[in-house]
Amino acid sequence: xxxxxxxxxxxxxxxxxxxxxxxxxxxxxxxxxxxxxxxxxxxxxxxxxxxxxxxxxxxxxxxxxxxxxxxxxxxxxxxxxxxxxxxxxxxxxxxxxxxxxxxxxxxxxxxxxxxxxxxxxxxxxxxxxxxxxxxxxxxxxxxxxxxxxxxxxxxxxxxxxxxxxxxxxxxxxxxxxxxxxxxxxxxxxxxxxxxxxxxxxxxxxxxxxxxxxxxxxxxxxxxxxxxxxxxxxxxxxxxxxxxxxxxxxxxxxxxxxxxxxxxxxxxxxxxxxxxxxxxxxxxxxxxxxxxxxxxxxxxxxxxxxxxxxxxxxxxxxxxxxxxxxxxxxxxxxxxxxxxxxxxxxxxxxxxxxxxxxxxxxxxxxxxxxxxxxxxxxxxxxxxxxxxxxxxxxxxxxxxxxxxxxxxxxxxxxxxxxxxxxxxxxxxxxxxxxxxxxxxxxxxxxxxxx
Amino acid sequence: xxxxxxxxxxxxxxxxxxxxxxxxxxxxxxxxxxxxxxxxxxxxxxxxxxxxxxxxxxxxxxxxxxxxxxxxxxxxxxxxxxxxxxxxxxxxxxxxxxxxxxxxxxxxxxxxxxxxxxxxxxxxxxxxxxxxxxxxxxxxxxxxxxxxxxxxxxxxxxxxxxxxxxxxxxxxxxxxxxxxxxxxxxxxxxxxxxxxxxxxxxxxxxxxxxxxxxxxxxxxxxxxxxxxxxxxxxxxxxxxxxxxxxxxxxxxxxxxxxxxxxxxxxxxxxxxxxxxxxxxxxxxxxxxxxxxxxxxxxxxxxxxxxxxxxxxxxxxxxxxxxxxxxxxxxxxx
Ligand code: SF4
Ligand code: SF4
Numbered sequence: 008x009x010x011x012x013x014x015x016x017x018x019x020x021x022x023x024x025x026x027x028x029x030x031x032x033x034x035x036x037x038x039x040x041x042x043x044x045x046x047x048x049x050x051x052x053x054x055x056x057x058x059x060x061x062x063x064x065x066x067x068x069x070x071x072x073x074x075x076x077x078x079x080x081x082x083x084x085x086x087x088x089x090x091x092x093x094x095x096x097x098x099x100x101x102x103x104x105x106x107x108x109x110x111x112x113x114x115x116x117x118x119x120x121x122x123x124x125x126x127x128x129x130x131x132x133x134x135x136x137x138x139x140x141x142x143x144x145x146x147x148x149x150x151x152x153x154x155x156x157x158x159x160x161x162x163x164x165x166x167x168x169x170x171x172x173x174x175x176x177x178x179x180x181x182x183x184x185x186x187x188x189x190x191x192x193x194x195x196x197x198x199x200x201x202x203x204x205x206x207x208x209x210x211x212x213x214x215x216x217x218x219x220x221x222x223x224x225x226x227x228x229x230x231x232x233x234x235x236x237x238x239x240x241x242x243x244x245x246x247x248x249x250x251x252x253x254x255x256x257x258x259x260x261x262x263x264x265x266x267x268x269x270x271x272x273x274x275x276x277x278x279x280x281x282x283x284x285x286x287x288x289x290x291x292x293x294x295x296x297x298x299x300x301x302x303x304x305x306x307x308x309x310x311x312x313x314x315x316x317x318x319x320x321x322x323x324x325x326x327x328x329x330x331x332x333x334x335x336x337x338x339x340x341x342x343x344x345x346x347x348x349x350x351x352x353x354x355x356x357x358x359x360x361x362x363x364x365x366x367x368x369x370x371x372x373x374x375x376x377x378x379x380x381x382x383x384x385x386x387x388x389x390x391x392x393x394x395x396x397x398x399x400x401x402x403x404x405x406x407x408x409x410x411x412x413x414x415x416x417x418x419x420x421x422x423x424x425x426x427x428x429x430x431x432x433x434x435x436x437x438x439x440x441x442x443x444x445x446x447x448x449x450x451x452x453x454x455x456x
Numbered sequence: 457x458x459x460x461x462x463x464x465x466x467x468x469x470x471x472x473x474x475x476x477x478x479x480x481x482x483x484x485x486x487x488x489x490x491x492x493x494x495x496x497x498x499x500x501x502x503x504x505x506x507x508x509x510x511x512x513x514x515x516x517x518x519x520x521x522x523x524x525x526x527x528x529x530x531x532x533x534x535x536x537x538x539x540x541x542x543x544x545x546x547x548x549x550x551x552x553x554x555x556x557x558x559x560x561x562x563x564x565x566x567x568x569x570x571x572x573x574x575x576x577x578x579x580x581x582x583x584x585x586x587x588x589x590x591x592x593x594x595x596x597x598x599x600x601x602x603x604x605x606x607x608x609x610x611x612x613x614x615x616x617x618x619x620x621x622x623x624x625x626x627x628x629x630x631x632x633x634x635x636x637x638x639x640x641x642x643x644x645x646x647x648x649x650x651x652x653x654x655x656x657x658x659x660x661x662x663x664x665x666x667x668x669x670x671x672x673x674x675x676x677x678x679x680x681x682x683x684x685x686x687x688x689x690x691x692x693x694x695x696x697x698x699x700x701x702x703x704x705x706x707x708x709x710x711x712x713x714x715x716x717x718x719x720x721x722x723x724x725x726x727x728x729x730x731x732x733x734x735x736x737x738x739x740x741x742x743x744x745x746x747x748x749x750x751x752x753x754x755x756x757x758x759x760x761x762x763x764x765x766x767x768x769x770x771x772x773x774x775x776x777x778x779x780x781x782x783x784x785x786x787x788x789x
Contacts, residue, residue, distance in 0.1 A: 259785045340473065407783040423480050
């Protein structure tokens with residue numbers, strides 16, 4: 008019996024691109040690089056319109072807070088610095104538009120790490136990772152250097168998340184098959200930097216070929232094990248991952264480090280490897296292009312800032328019934344409103360979906376309990392939606408609305424077509440806003456007295 | 457082929473972007489399918505009048521649902537098939553000698569009063585078919601307590617058969633004897649098969665169990681309610697039999713005659729009026745069992761299934777609330 012967690016979904020995994028090798032996307036004519044692609048403060052542009060920038064050059068930074076430096080993904084001239092609406096909910100964000108000169112001139116600062124990285128101190132590695140602009144490339148895009156810092160002295164186990172439980176996406180799968188040494192190399196650097204004693208590489212059992220490759224490539228390390236997980240959504244969620252691997256339920260409001268774990272995404276490890284051994288900051292990402300409305304599904308490595316329209320052209324265009332573009336997986340990804348959206352550091356997929364896959368007329372809850380059965384957080388989504396509808400925040404909180412991780416399992420399974428997560432999101436947002444306000448007030452009155 | 461379409465209109469909806477293909481309609485269709493074998497059996501035992509009554513009941517349920525929603529300018533919901541299920545279940549809980557206008561009144565009560573006045577599917581508190589059955593039972597006691605012997609076919613189209621029926625009806629189901637503490641003549645085999653007097657859909661225990669299992673395999677219902685409900689009735693009737701009857705045969709007759717199987721598999725499992733948690737469903741099933749036996753032993757009626765389920769319907773919200781699972785990682789209480 009494979010280990011798993013309680014709840015969750017068996018969905019058609021649609022891993023159509025599992026056999027599509029990662030292709031290098033040809034350098035696009037133009038990129039638009041957002042100054043915020045990570046959790047924390049946005050970076051401030053360091054270049055101006057008309058400047059010449061080299062590939063890998065630092066073009067945005069914010070030294071003093073939690074943030075992530077941003078680098079040019081191609082060489083060329085800065086055509087504009089535009090304020091645009093962010094496609095991932097960060098609000099208005101500056102985008103540096105670079106016109107390609109197709110020379111790929113590398114920045115002078117790009118150099119590999121001198122000497123043995125395993126004799127470097129944690130502080131040195133944290134600084135190298137920070138300067139390379141690395142953030143989590145699986146989901147939330149949390150700055151990786153800060154994650155390392157938070158784990159030092161607390162975590163004893165490092166988990167490399169290769170679960171890739173979202174349907175369609177195969178980029179981690181391909182990376183495991185094609186660049187296992189980079190994932191493992193990067194992961195070992197992170198292990199060294201976080202002083203963790205043991206590493207688990209977690210892979211779902213729909214990628215047994217990858218399990219084989221990773222097992223072979225880690226055979227020489229006694230403190231690294233490969234853990235096969237049952238294919239079930241959302242197995243890649245950090246809480247479920249830790250539950251399956253370590254048997255601990257992460258208490259609400261706590262960080263993985265508080266229960267002795269630190270978790271990195273597979274591609275993040277590759278970026279760390281590239282930063283150390285090739286000196287290249289995070290300027291490109293691997294993504295899966297799929298969906299029933301794209302002509303040629305592919306796996307690509309594309310420069311950060313590449314527009315969706317360029318990606319789509321490269322993948323043979325869309326079919327006529329294209330109705331939705333999603334950045335990320337179909338369960339948690341975000342719908343994009345036009346083709347100007349760009350590849351970001353944590354982009355894992357662009358999905359082009361037809362109207363066939365849609366059905367959004369809101370229906371009625373028939374109280375079937377299916378959502379209760381699939382909720383990985385063991386909530387009662389039906390009631391959370393009902394309370395949200397009535398704007399009853401008190402009952403919603405009593406029923407644990409703040410524990411919802413917005414995985415979408417409940418909405419997926421609901422036969423009544425109730426947009427449960429949407430209701431939950433709205434009410435959760437309202438409750439959190441109230442709490443922030445209350446905290447603010449308390450602070451102010453404290454300051455006064 | 458479309459490419460580089462800058463201004464193409466794109467759908468902006470929140471995640472998830474894929475949904476399970478199983479909708480309310482598919483689930484209800486499965487329930488309808490599962491209810492069909494019992495109808496075939498009813499036609500065999502009671503003749504085509506069983507079909508007439510079922511058809512009238514289904515058509516009027518659907519019609520009332522359609523008309524009400526139309527008059528109230530609400531969305532048309534008949535395609536979810538829930539009114540069809542209600543219609544079948546209502547007919548199944550009537551005796552075959554029922555006058556043909558009675559299911560129409562029952563349908564009105566079920567659909568308009570119990571279901572739609574509360575807001576339609578998912579909003580009603582008690583099960584519409586059961587509530588209508590109890591209403592009819594109270595309003596037309598004579599018509600609804602005459603039971604025909606198996607094999608005595610009544611006219612499928614005669615509006616009233618009470619006159620003719622008086623010559624040919626047995627008048628009592630095995631439950632009436634059981635209530636008086638005697639083991640009825642009906643032997644266990646014909647009870648199991650369903651060759652006994654009773655309402656249209658309740659008689660064949662075997663068919664109802666098999667189709668109930670079908671619903672479990674199809675994941676339309678879970679085992680919790682039927683198993684705990686039936687087990688509770690079995691346990692009490694075995695350990696605490698009524699009168700001198702006693703024994704296994706008393707228990708078996710309690711299980712297989714009357715509406716227990718129909719109630720346990722098809723009525724108590726109605727989503728809307730049963731709990732959404734597994735633990736809640738277990739408590740609910742046990743509660744149904746206890747009340748059923750209590751009414752059968754001490755109540756004014758020989759049958760207790762309808763009342764038992766209706767009473768437990770009222771506790772669904774409290775059961776859900778009390779059995780709310782502990783949130784993952786949540787100790788804060
Ligand atoms: S979105 Fe929230 S409520 Fe729904 S299944 Fe996921 S965690 Fe549970
Ligand atoms: S899955 Fe949908 S219909 Fe079923 S209980 Fe949950 S919200 Fe209601």
